[in-house]
Amino acid sequence: MNNEMRVDMLRGMMRIRAFEEKIQELYLAGYIPGSMHLSTGQEAVPVGCCMCLREDDYLMSSHRGHGHVLAKGGEYKYMMAELYGKRTGYSSGKGGSMHFAHVAIGVLGTNGIVGGGIPIAAGVGFAAKYLKSDRVVACFFGDGAAETGAFHEGLNFAAVLEVPVVYIIENNQYAISVPRKLSDRLEDLSVRAVAYGMPGETIDGNDVVAVYEAAKRGVERARSGGGPVLIECKTYRWHGHHAGEPRDGLVYRTQEEMDSWKEKCPIRRLKAQLLDEGVVTETDIDAMQRGFQQELEEATQFANESPYPDESDLLRDVYIAEE
Amino acid sequence: MRQISLREALNESLRYNLQHDERVFCWGEDIGVLGGAFGVTAGLIDEFGPMRIIDTPLSEIAIVGAGIGAALGGLRPVVEIMYIDFTPGCMDMIVNQMAKIHYMFGGQSKVPMVLRIVTGAMGENAAQHSQSFYSFFVHVPGLIVATPSTPYDAKGLLNTSIASDNPVIFVEHKRTVNIKGEVPEEHYTIPFGKAEVKREGTDITLVATQALMHDALSVAEDLQKEHVSIEVIDPRTLKPLDKETIFQSVEKTGRLIVADEGWIHCGMASEISALVAEEMITYLDGPIIRVGTPDSPCPFSPPLEKAYIPGEKEIREAIKKLI
Numbered sequence: 001m002n003n004e005m006r007v008d009m010l011r012g013m014m015r016i017r018a019f020e021e022k023i024q025e026l027y028l029a030g031y032i033p034g035s036m037h038l039s040t041g042q043e044a045v046p047v048g049c050c051m052c053l054r055e056d057d058y059l060m061s062s063h064r065g066h067g068h069v070l071a072k073g074g075e076y077k078y079m080m081a082e083l084y085g086k087r088t089g090y091s092s093g094k095g096g097s098m099h100f101a102h103v104a105i106g107v108l109g110t111n112g113i114v115g116g117g118i119p120i121a122a123g124v125g126f127a128a129k130y131l132k133s134d135r136v137v138a139c140f141f142g143d144g145a146a147e148t149g150a151f152h153e154g155l156n157f158a159a160v161l162e163v164p165v166v167y168i169i170e171n172n173q174y175a176i177s178v179p180r181k182l183s184d185r186l187e188d189l190s191v192r193a194v195a196y197g198m199p200g201e202t203i204d205g206n207d208v209v210a211v212y213e214a215a216k217r218g219v220e221r222a223r224s225g226g227g228p229v230l231i232e233c234k235t236y237r238w239h240g241h242h243a244g245e246p247r248d249g250l251v252y253r254t255q256e257e258m259d260s261w262k263e264k265c266p267i268r269r270l271k272a273q274l275l276d277e278g279v280v281t282e283t284d285i286d287a288m289q290r291g292f293q294q295e296l297e298e299a300t301q302f303a304n305e306s307p308y309p310d311e312s313d314l315l316r317d318v319y320i321a322e323e
Numbered sequence: 324m325r326q327i328s329l330r331e332a333l334n335e336s337l338r339y340n341l342q343h344d345e346r347v348f349c350w351g352e353d354i355g356v357l358g359g360a361f362g363v364t365a366g367l368i369d370e371f372g373p374m375r376i377i378d379t380p381l382s383e384i385a386i387v388g389a390g391i392g393a394a395l396g397g398l399r400p401v402v403e404i405m406y407i408d409f410t411p412g413c414m415d416m417i418v419n420q421m422a423k424i425h426y427m428f429g430g431q432s433k434v435p436m437v438l439r440i441v442t443g444a445m446g447e448n449a450a451q452h453s454q455s456f457y458s459f460f461v462h463v464p465g466l467i468v469a470t471p472s473t474p475y476d477a478k479g480l481l482n483t484s485i486a487s488d489n490p491v492i493f494v495e496h497k498r499t500v501n502i503k504g505e506v507p508e509e510h511y512t513i514p515f516g517k518a519e520v521k522r523e524g525t526d527i528t529l530v531a532t533q534a535l536m537h538d539a540l541s542v543a544e545d546l547q548k549e550h551v552s553i554e555v556i557d558p559r560t561l562k563p564l565d566k567e568t569i570f571q572s573v574e575k576t577g578r579l580i581v582a583d584e585g586w587i588h589c590g591m592a593s594e595i596s597a598l599v600a601e602e603m604i605t606y607l608d609g610p611i612i613r614v615g616t617p618d619s620p621c622p623f624s625p626p627l628e629k630a631y632i633p634g635e636k637e638i639r640e641a642i643k644k645l646i
Contacts, residue, residue, distance in 0.1 A: 058396075089429075090428075090429070092429030094426060095427050095428055095429065099427045101428035103428075103432050108395055109427075111420075113419050113420070116419060119384055119385045119388025119391075119392070119416065120389065120392035120420060121392060122388070122389040123388065123392020123393040124392040124393070125392070126393050126398075127392065127393045127394075130374070130398060149384055150388065150415070153380075153385035153388075154388060157382055157385035157389055158389075160380060317426045317429065318425075318426055318464050319465065320425065320433055320487075320488040320489050322489070322514065
């Protein structure tokens with residue numbers, strides 16, 4: 001792992017963190033409508049995985065998907081406009097926080113139904129294989145999704161079809177308020193891969209280099225025709241299930257637990273290493289942070305000034321006109 | 324012109340589309356060597372091989388979900404779910420994914436997929452293999468619902484469905500698969516949203532779908548001897564629905580019966596009745612009568628099943644109420 005890549009990883013994670021913190025502030029101040037799910041604390045997973053992907057590879061994600069879209073190349077301004085419900089947003093204001101797509105960079109959609117993207121990803125992988133391309137699909141979802149029927153059916157079918165899909169469980173320990181131990185009897189969710197006849201591994205999801213290395217193995221295997229893999233990344237969400245959840249979910253978890261995970265912050269960890277090794281300086285990091293803040297100000301202004309969809313857009317895109 | 328069965332007409336359409344468009348493939352339960360539960364895909368695996376005619380595991384969520392993904396990835400899947408009764412298990416994929424992906428992401432992606440399902444009560448298959456609840460799908464914005472009744476319409480509508488960029492629910496009624504009719508050998512299409520007047524008449528408008536369309540024609544022929552002139556209209560697609568053809572007929576006859584094998588409560592017959600009541604009430608000379616299945620599951624015992632299935636007897640009774 002060269003230094004340049006590690007700096008890119010740090011930058012990528014800081015870029016997601018800056019976005020999530022900014023939109024939380026805007027949300028709590030009432031500028032962003034609806035509801036949204038923040039991924040603060042989980043940044044190593046999208047960044048580590050997406051660094052293994054090509055621009056023409058596909059990505060599917062969940063309701064907690066801002067980080068994945070950003071890591072695949074999504075831009076602040078179009079994401080912000082979507083969160084504001086503006087016509088200039090990635091989904092023309094029709095989707096909001098849970099429904100981002102930007103097909104041009106392979107982001108086929110974030111999904112508001114837990115587990116919904118899993119079988120769909122198998123089919124996208126089938127299309128790539130059928131069309132004899134070597135594109136790979138990265139499919140992100142949470143530990144809650146691993147309990148759905150769509151997970152079992154989707155992974156099994158993906159294995160049967162031997163399609164190039166890397167399934168990534170972003171295990172943040174809770175399905176809204178329900179802890180892992182009430183959801184199943186497993187220590188590591190990746191053991192389920194055995195049941196579908198595919199490789200599975202569990203890694204420290206707050207170690208971006210470990211995520212990268214596991215994802216790289218999976219992506220290379222998938223791209224070379226080896227079929228799907230399952231990677232579980234253990235991590236933690238710092239905030240509540242949704243932005244604005246009272247006391248960040250302290251009703252169902254303890255302050256000690258939250259503090260212990262914050263100690264394992266993926267950004268702080270890599271930053272300390274890079275500073276320690278003299279790869280970056282505090283000044284470099286401040287400059288990065290200022291850059292993101294500046295870009296976020298511009299994105300917020302863009303979103304603010306963008307028009308809402310017209311009322312006539314309500315019925316647009318329900319159907320495609322038949323020829 | 325040559326006469327072939329509805330099943331053969333569908334098979335011919337599939338064969339044509341597989342021959343002429345590499346992106347077209349089929350998957351579903353038992354569609355390979357078995358040729359499908361109703362024989363529609365017979366022989367296709369021999370001609371097109373197991374990469375394009377694919378037997379799937381018994382996983383309806385994955386069958387539909389991965390079909391959606393394949394469509395997103397650039398293919399044109401023709402997906403078969405053996406019985407409509409099995410679709411509630413994958414309703415998320417149909418209602419939340421297949422129907423909404425185009426709209427939810429601001430029109431960026433499309434799902435050119437056909438989901439073929441078998442409907443109807445016949446042959447003592449009891450409560451879970453006899454239903455006709457396609458009005459569920461008509462209820463959902465974003466889906467096309469095709470309900471052919473004749474071999475000619477079946478071939479033309481399936482050709483249109485496979486060529487369409489919209490997701491299509493293609494409903495095949497058990498009682499019609501062996502019905503024969505004139506079908507040209509050449510390729511042709513039938514536009515969505517174009518009803519057909521199957522028989523002209525002046526006294527009563529009888530809108531009838533699928534198997535009940537054939538019952539309607541038979542009753543209409545009989546009653547001609549008693550000088551009752553019945554106009555039989557087949558909507559052919561329930562979404563989009565050709566209101567104009569129905570309204571024009573009601574304007575002429577002043578009387579309306581709607582016969583559809585779905586449950587009457589909140590079903591297709593109710594929807595068509597409501598449309599006519601809302602927009603054409605001044606033309607009506609009597610009540611609108613709905614013919615369909617009663618508010619009960621389909622029973623097994625032969626005499627009970629006979630009482631459950633609507634047919635010529637129920638249509639005659641409806642007509643008697645109006646003359």
